[in-house]
Amino acid sequence: MPIGIIMNVLSVIAGGFIGAALKERLPENYRTNLTMLFGAASMGMGISSIVLMENMPAVILALILGLLIGMIIHLGDAITKGAGLMQKMIGGSSEHSDDLITVIVLFCASGTGIYGSLVSGMNGDHSILIAKSFLDFFTAMIFACSIGKSVSMVGIPQFVIMIVLYILAGVIFPLTTPAMINDFKACGGFLMLATGFRIMQLKMFPTADMIPAMILVMPLSKIWADVIVPLLS
Numbered sequence: 001m002p003i004g005i006i007m008n009v010l011s012v013i014a015g016g017f018i019g020a021a022l023k024e025r026l027p028e029n030y031r032t033n034l035t036m037l038f039g040a041a042s043m044g045m046g047i048s049s050i051v052l053m054e055n056m057p058a059v060i061l062a063l064i065l066g067l068l069i070g071m072i073i074h075l076g077d078a079i080t081k082g083a084g085l086m087q088k089m090i091g092g093s094s095e096h097s098d099d100l101i102t103v104i105v106l107f108c109a110s111g112t113g114i115y116g117s118l119v120s121g122m123n124g125d126h127s128i129l130i131a132k133s134f135l136d137f138f139t140a141m142i143f144a145c146s147i148g149k150s151v152s153m154v155g156i157p158q159f160v161i162m163i164v165l166y167i168l169a170g171v172i173f174p175l176t177t178p179a180m181i182n183d184f185k186a187c188g189g190f191l192m193l194a195t196g197f198r199i200m201q202l203k204m205f206p207t208a209d210m211i212p213a214m215i216l217v218m219p220l221s222k223i224w225a226d227v228i229v230p231l232l233s
Helices: 003-021 028-050 056-072 075-089 094-108 111-123 127-147 155-175 178-199 213-232
Strands: none
Touching (some): 003 155, 028 178, 075 094, 094 127, 111 127, 178 213
16 A cells, blocks of 8 residues: 555645645745745755766766756646646636746655655555655645645645556566666756755746656666766776
């Protein structure tokens, strides 16, 4: 049973509803300072994942190709439309679409969440997702204080993505190596770092368009280690 996934999704939904309920009660300076703190936390978690990187050229290439693919297929625009639809479904304002995109990427495309789903499906270890649930609860709550209840709806695509990975884990995980997993985490770390910049509104990285990099990084890591490195040596 995907206990970790269920807990993680419920933490986002609950945090979203509680944050929306506190929206008018939490002073603006609290919301601002807590948002900055979570932005810094996202950046810190990203950096801690990036240092695990073993095949830097493969990870960088995955990020470049992933961004190009995302831009070519207009993935960011599609997610933006989806974010706007979420807002309309609950009667929210479209002015927070950029913030909602940041939340979608943070909850649905983080290396920790994807890796945790794979581990959970492979050996039943839910500890990664359970630990992530606590952070996601407070993150969802703070974002909901500004965006509203639409944050809770992010739990729907999050559940779909995680449960698919949980089901496919038995196929995907045996094909990986420790180096591939570390490069995968590093790639997710770059997305979390970019998301942190967005949360703190320092630089609006195209994080939604960068999502395909998460699909490319493990195959590229394998090719680099097994084909390119032997040629270079």
